Amino acid sequence: MRNRGPSLALTLLAIALGLGAVYRLQVRMDSEISRVHQERDELLFRSGRLVKTLGLEYDGLLADIYWTRAVQYYGEKHSSFDPNFELLWPLLDLTTQLDPHLIPAYRFGVIFLSEQPPIGAGRPDLAEALIRRGVANNPEYWRFWADLGFLYYWGMKDYQKSSQAFLEGSKNPDAAIWMKVLAAKVAEEGRSLEVSLFLWQQVHDSAKDAATRLNAEGHVHRLKAELDLRQLDEIVAEFHKRFGRYPNSMEEVVRAGLLRGKPVDPKGFPYVLGPEGRVGLNPGSPIHLEEPKPMNQP
């Protein structure tokens, strides 16, 4: 009987070489596998009741799994610039049917179901159904009313319904004081840059997941830039009124005492002044304005 196998050094060398081969194979297979798995865009069961029954007593755990899958699904689609989010609703629908109190799922859904492709599914109607379910299942959670108001305001542009949602939510004793203020402001003014900025800032500050926060941050930066540009246009118009001509540079506006310093956008890129007093974003800035800004405003 021989107990000893090959020497330890040889064994370790063979294992190291083997692991190297395994690494090479895995790298080679990664793209093939992702292609095969990418086609797996389907859900076998879409009925919450059925999944709840099949899940025996583990519906809470199943909800967590579906929620994780929803976030991963969105992340994969978003990172691959795939605008088809057809499974986002069924995944969130199942998640919230399995666990009706899973707050982050509703809040995530209201943003990414309503946002237009390629950021979201472009289905504000489904977002409304989801958040209404959230409100019904969690009446104590006033932020769902804020989310509903936000959805009507931003995604559906129905300012009357938006105002009503903010007002309804403000009746909750725990609700923030701004709910009532927003109800009045939206009813009076409809859409405005200030309200939009405030709402996106709220979404950003109360978001629990990175995707929502990042998306909200993009909107906040864009809206701040739009507000800045509007203000800079007014300053340039003031310069024109005083000197009878447009400034040649921002430094000239600063020297005239109309600005304290060279203005920069939320990403730190200086605004640029073009011909005839046109103020715009720096070409190098990562901020993109949703709608082209009217450049020839006096």
Next chain:
Amino acid sequence: MTRLAGVVAVNTFREAVRDRVLYSLLFFALLMIAAAILVGQISIGIETLVIINLGLSAISIIGLMMAVFIGVGLVYKEMDKRTLYAVLSKPIRRWEFLTGKFAGLLLTLLVNTALMTLGLAAALLYVKHSFAAADVTILVAVYFILLKLALITALALFFSCFSSPLLSILFTVGIYVAGLFASDIRTFGHITGSRALDAIAVAFSYLIPNFNNFNITASAAYGRAVPAKLILDNTLYAAVYAAIVLLAAAAAFSRRNLK
């Protein structure tokens, strides 16, 4: 494999059959019969899909349970019953004994899986009334399950060389679960933003066996072809990884003091 290892393999297979391991087939047969009869009544338009998903999942789960629970006892049981000493007193090397045990369990899994595949085919025929060329993907999916089981068996055998069955089960199942998330571990590493954590996560994700490679159930259910290159790469991956684990097992077992 040497002749002596072959003798061990055949005996391991016989022992598994004597232990009524193949009774699992009865469970599978009942499941498939029930599914084939009931599926038409509870699912609309996805009868074939449910049969394939259910069949492949059952083949995988039953195989996994066999590989883990029998695998961890392969060496331990021999030591516990003291039959190992009688075997090793014969002119057989320890690595040959291990290889034989591995091959024996693999043979058991192969027979079991082949019979379950026949059951799945029968259920499918009952529901669809005929086979299509695309159904060959189901065989590829079964083959991938077998590759996965070979890896699991190697891991279970490795752990059984130096720990108790309970711990071996925990280690094997733990690596299996971690291996299912190998690609996600890599992504999580990127998300952390820490270069050190990212490097550790990437290294770990490549070090553990990536069991996600073997999951093509959805492709099989929809009859989507699997690239031949992937089949070849997966075969190589499973073979090389199982060889590494068996080598480590042989090294550990050869140095173990059995007195």
